[in-house]
Amino acid sequence: QDQLVESGGGLVQPGGSLRLSCAASGRTLSNYAMAWFRQAPGKEREFVAAIRWNDGTTYYAGSVKGRFTISRDKAKNTVYLQMGSLKPEDTAAYYCAAGVNRGSLYSTASYDYWGQGTQVTVSS
16 A cells, blocks of 8 residues: 655754655555645645656755755655744645656655654744
8 A cells, every 4th residue: 555654743943954754655656756735724735845766856945945945755655844043934735746757746746645744843
């Protein structure tokens, strides 16, 4: 069964760091793109970052570029989101997604599989 399981969320102070993990099981990820999206209460789910599994090309939303880093470990079938210089506006549920390379990587419609989400709260 295809499954994405996120971990690593929590409460952090402004300026702090967190690393999210997303472990994929049930399929190989060749020709896939993996991404992180986030959704705050009352807002639409928005793109955060993506990585092409095969060549490691990365993409970022303007609001997180320079603060967040997406990476993958092929041996562990896991994608990571290293988040730094966190701000209160980064507070959201963060979702991992996987999709065959097609369409815009910035769109939720390009992803077929989603994790259950992990909460990140940035507050003093």
